[in-house]
Amino acid sequence: MKILKSLTALAISALFITSCSTSTKLTATWQATPGKSYQFKNIAIIGIANKPEVRKSVEDAFETILDSQGFNTTGALMFLPPNASKETISKEIVIEFLNAGKFDAVITIGLVRKEENSTYVPGQYYYVPNYNVPFYDYYGQMSSYYYSPGYYEESVSYLLQTNLYSFPDGKILWSAQTTTTPLRELSQTATALATTLGQELINSKIIVP
Secondary structure (H helix, E strand, C coil): CHHHHHHHHHHHHHHHHHHHHHHEEEEEEEECCCCCCECCCCEEEEEECCCHHHHHHHHHHHHHHHHCCCCCEEEHHHCCCCCCCCCCCCHHHHHHHHHHCCCCEEEEEEEEEEEEEEEEECCEEEECCCCCCCCCCCHHHHHHEEEECCEEEEEEEEEEEEEEEECCCCCEEEEEEEEECCCCCHHHHHHHHHHHHHHHHHHCCCECC
């Protein structure tokens, strides 16, 4: 199973190395003790979202990326109900599940805000030759220029915050904010997000196997 996850992660990383830079951008990071690395035996990954399919995609993508690098992680859908949220489940119950799973660290990923943008793309002239106009018909050449009208291009992006906590003391050790533009498939967006954040955690040696 671990070998399969490793091969999947390598394929995903290669496929999305370009999309990560365009769909997910790391905008800010913070560390409680700069330069310090942490080693954990069992990391819980909790996607905070109202839709179970969103939680599953994000948690699965993080599991695949981190497990392929030697970490032991478990997505929260393995121990929390699909409808788990601040409104449906208490903090005490979540802590009980974490204690039962013997986790020593928790990674949470949640939405800060949704941003809707509207960008105006100005119109432009473009040239199409008119082959029926003789060379001496000067005014006829003007008919070869056409105008493409301007339009508004709508886009949506999500500001997400990812936190790393030690457990059971609940201290925040690291935090990052990312701006994510949705790709065509939810799984693609989740993988791009997980790859960007996973690379930051690993390359900066925030966590080590």
